[in-house]
Amino acid sequence: MGILYLMANQVLVNVKTSEGIWETTFQKSTRIKDVILGSRMHFRLPKEAKLVLCEQESPHADFDPDRALVNYNVIDGDVLLLKEV
DSSP: OHHHHHHHTEEEEEEEETTEEEEEEEETTOBHHHHHHHHHHHHTOOTTOOEEEEETTOTTSOOOTTSBGGGGTOOTTEEEEEEEO
């Protein structure tokens, strides 16, 4: 039961950038700014780049960095765009 519980609190997402796509798992309670930080590290993006995250289907509706993935109803398999502003 512990394993199912952990899986229920996680979400598999695809973070898409101009550098490629990163399929990874985050806790649903992960803040957007922490997803951006992890993605910045994975893709080795410069610290000075101002990055935002949004859903691929809504590229002009940037996520609030202080909110969590769960606040945006992110589900397994969602493609999230990481873009520089």
